[in-house]
Amino acid sequence: MLVAAAVCPCPPLLVPELAAGAAPELDAARAACADALGVLAAARPDRLLVVGPTDESGRGVYPEGTRGSFQGFGVDLAVRLGRSGGEPAPERELPTSLAVGAWLLERAKWSGTPVEGLGVADTLAAERCVDAGRELGARPGRVALLVMGDGSACRSLKAPGYLDERAAPFDAEVARALGAADIAALEALDLEPARELKVSGRAPWQVLAGAAEDAGLSGALLYEDAPYGVGYVVATWS
Numbered sequence: 001m002l003v004a005a006a007v008c009p010c011p012p013l014l015v016p017e018l019a020a021g022a023a024p025e026l027d028a029a030r031a032a033c034a035d036a037l038g039v040l041a042a043a044r045p046d047r048l049l050v051v052g053p054t055d056e057s058g059r060g061v062y063p064e065g066t067r068g069s070f071q072g073f074g075v076d077l078a079v080r081l082g083r084s085g086g087e088p089a090p091e092r093e094l095p096t097s098l099a100v101g102a103w104l105l106e107r108a109k110w111s112g113t114p115v116e117g118l119g120v121a122d123t124l125a126a127e128r129c130v131d132a133g134r135e136l137g138a139r140p141g142r143v144a145l146l147v148m149g150d151g152s153a154c155r156s157l158k159a160p161g162y163l164d165e166r167a168a169p170f171d172a173e174v175a176r177a178l179g180a181a182d183i184a185a186l187e188a189l190d191l192e193p194a195r196e197l198k199v200s201g202r203a204p205w206q207v208l209a210g211a212a213e214d215a216g217l218s219g220a221l222l223y224e225d226a227p228y229g230v231g232y233v234v235a236t237w238s
Contacts (some may be wrong), residue, residue, distance in 0.1 A: 002215040003142045004043035005208055006036035007178050008104060009232035010052055010097040010148035010200065015138075017075050018116070025227050030107075030187075032234035033224035037108040039236040045144035049136055050081065050105070051207050052097030052148035053200040054119035062117030066090045068099030075189050077199020079103045082115030097148040097200070100216035104146070113144075120203040123191070129203045130187050133210025147208045149201020151175075159229025161198040170197055178235040179221025183209045186214070192226050212237060 009029060011042065016023040016030075040048065064082040067090075071077075079102040081094060094102060096118045105115065119135075136143060151171040154164035161167075170193065177185035187207035194202040215237075225236035 001143060002137045002211045002217065003045055003144060004040050005145040005147055005212065005217070005237040007147045007205070007208065007233060007235040008033045008036060008039050008101070009147070009150050009234070010100040011150060011228075011230065012070060012073050012096060012100060013228070014100055015070060015103050016078055018070055018073050029223055029225070029232055029234065033104055034108060036234050036236050037104060037110070038064035039238050040144045040146065043144055043238060044142065045113055047116065047139070048110070048144045048146060049115045050098055050101040050115065050146045050148065051120060051204045052095065052101055052117070052217030053122045053203055054095035054097060055210050056121050056123065058095035058119045059121040062092070062094055062098060062119065063090055063098070064115050066092065066117060068094030068102055070099065079106055080205070081117050083111070091163070101146050101148045108205070120207055122200060122203050124203050126187065126189065126191060126206050129206035130173055130210035133207040134213065136197065136207065136217065137211035137213065143211070145208055145211060147204045149204040151199055151201060151226070151233060153198035153230045155226040155231060156229035160237055164197055166193065167197050167231070170199070171226065174231070175221060175224040175233050177217050178205065178233055181212065181217050181237050183212055
């Protein structure tokens with residue numbers, strides 16, 4: 001049964017070492033993420049699942065102890081998903097979204113609760129995302145989700161996807177739905193507009209919606225902004 005969820009953005013720039021001089025611009029987002037992880041800890045879950053977007057090659061399950069790296073972004077910084085448990089780390093590395101999630105957990109000094117990662121292909125159809133979420137929500141014990149994903153990347157002229165007039169309304173509706181724990185609205189998100197607006201969070205948000213169908217959780221919006229022309233949202237469900 002899903003007992004709590006935290007929704008956080010997953011830009012590598014969330015890691016201060018990668019942002020360098022621009023790091024203060026995301027201080028408010030980092031603080032909101034820390035608060036969201038506090039809500040997860042307060043729920044006392046038996047297991048934490050970190051769900052994040054990836055391409056087809058990175059989809060699937062990432063066991064506890066899987067390592068990630070930000071070397072591809074020019075910084076020699078490594079992370080690990082949860083504790084190693086004394087077992088050798090799996091050879092496959094975390095995709096970037098889950099590596100950012102692992103960094104957030106390390107920053108929050110998350111301990112005690114077993115952690116597992118799930119990479120969701122950003123092309124996965126809505127119904128399959130929802131079904132995957134239902135499977136997570138049906139797991140025994142108290143389950144919590146850390147859901148990683150960004151909104152549109154088309155909020156300004158300098159945004160990665162340039163300016164698209166549809167981006168701000170799309171992000172506003174997503175922020176409203178995440179803040180209100182509006183499961184139906186999230187399940188109804190359409191893959192094609194999300195793809196055109198370069199939204200990375202669509203699939204993970206729909207996994208969350210499926211997992212929460214029978215959980216009766218309430219939402220709270222902690223942060224919503226687009227400092228680099230990309231929509232970032234932090235929310236909690238509990």
